[in-house]
Amino acid sequence: MKTDHRKLNFNAGPATLPDAVLEAANAAIYDYEGSGLSILELPHRGAAFQKIVTECNMLVRELCGLGDDFEICWMQGGGRMQFAMIPMNFLPQNGKAGYIVSGHWAEEAMQNATYYGSVDSICSSKSLHFTELPIVPPNAGSDCAYVHITTNNTIYGTQWHHVPQVNAPLVADMSSDILSASRDYSRYDLFYAVAQKNLGIAGNCLVAIKKEFLARQVRSLPPILDYRAHISENSVLNTANVFAIYASLLMLRWIKARGLTNIESDNKLKSSILYHAIENSAHFAAHVRKIEDRSLMNVCFSATTPEARTLFDEACKEARITGVSGHRSAGGYRVSLYNAVSVDWVRKLVEIIESL
Ligand SMILES: Cc1ncc(COP(=O)(O)O)c(C=O)c1O
Numbered sequence: 279m280k281t282d283h284r285k286l287n288f289n290a291g292p293a294t295l296p297d298a299v300l301e302a303a304n305a306a307i308y309d310y311e312g313s314g315l316s317i318l319e320l321p322h323r324g325a326a327f328q329k330i331v332t333e334c335n336m337l338v339r340e341l342c343g344l345g346d347d348f349e350i351c352w353m354q355g356g357g358r359m360q361f362a363m364i365p366m367n368f369l370p371q372n373g374k375a376g377y378i379v380s381g382h383w384a385e386e387a388m389q390n391a392t393y394y395g396s397v398d399s400i401c402s403s404k405s406l407h408f409t410e411l412p413i414v415p416p417n418a419g420s421d422c423a424y425v426h427i428t429t430n431n432t433i434y435g436t437q438w439h440h441v442p443q444v445n446a447p448l449v450a451d452m453s454s455d456i457l458s459a460s461r462d463y464s465r466y467d468l469f470y471a472v473a474q475k476n477l478g479i480a481g482n483c484l485v486a487i488k489k490e491f492l493a494r495q496v497r498s499l500p501p502i503l504d505y506r507a508h509i510s511e512n513s514v515l516n517t518a519n520v521f522a523i524y525a526s527l528l529m530l531r532w533i534k535a536r537g538l539t540n541i542e543s544d545n546k547l548k549s550s551i552l553y554h555a556i557e558n559s560a561h562f563a564a565h566v567r568k569i570e571d572r573s574l575m576n577v578c579f580s581a582t583t584p585e586a587r588t589l590f591d592e593a594c595k596e597a598r599i600t601g602v603s604g605h606r607s608a609g610g611y612r613v614s615l616y617n618a619v620s621v622d623w624v625r626k627l628v629e630i631i632e633s634l
Contacts, residue, residue: 364391369424563579
């Protein structure tokens, strides 16, 4: 497979994929492991697909360090489906859910919960345009069915590098930093991550739930909206997105082969050289000022003059760099440094910043 024409893709998601993953996916599209069927034709209830799901679950358990107290399933509907399903399943009608509002996605998740019960914005950095993390008050969530956190704020480039102390089951949207570093995943009662950033392609979402939390399900729901039904059907309650789950398997194998510790140190290196170049340039300014709040995954910054912007855009085009525009609501630039982005790519970007 010819990969040398590929652009240096810093998009926030769908994000770049490793060449090895693209090559394996390409081969499987033609013939899945000598079966005479394309992966796109593979029956979702057949043994071959069950094997894919089983290996995905096993790798998530291994890489996230999860024990038998967790259930794992793979779903469609993206992050927004989880925004709705979490309160649907766990927020009683007369109950309350706490949301740590550190960005747009956290806010949208909270908005979804208002359909099922009441919500408490336990802290928010909205007045600061989400350019820093809010401060979680002591004893947060003591009257809540759960507290929801977004561990990495894709749009603004902030990230929680520690697990905040709360007094309720903790639910996390890890869509943009899952498996980017080793962390204690078992501290969460439920975590979910859309696949299109660090775990593969759109159309698949990982959900991991502690059995104890699952037992707190609060209402009777149609099976498609009920976590227990997805788990008891082993992620094939309906026709599964076979190809997207297979892409996640390829990514999980790739992450395991590289090692989470190496991935984490590369992610730290990539973000530190990029932030360092921005800080030392008169032509750019980082959006997130507090070093401890900065994301290793999404680096957001602006050009200080229209001339610098033009020069930077031209140099990126020339270097075949793509996907560096900021989110439409934040403006400026956003460089996403997910696991598949190489240190060499970031060095190219840094060279451009330093040459202006
Ligand atoms: C942290 C986070 N959560 C949720 C979403 C929404 O995911 P989806 O578009 O799959 O609903 C995104 C999208 O980028 C995200 O970055």
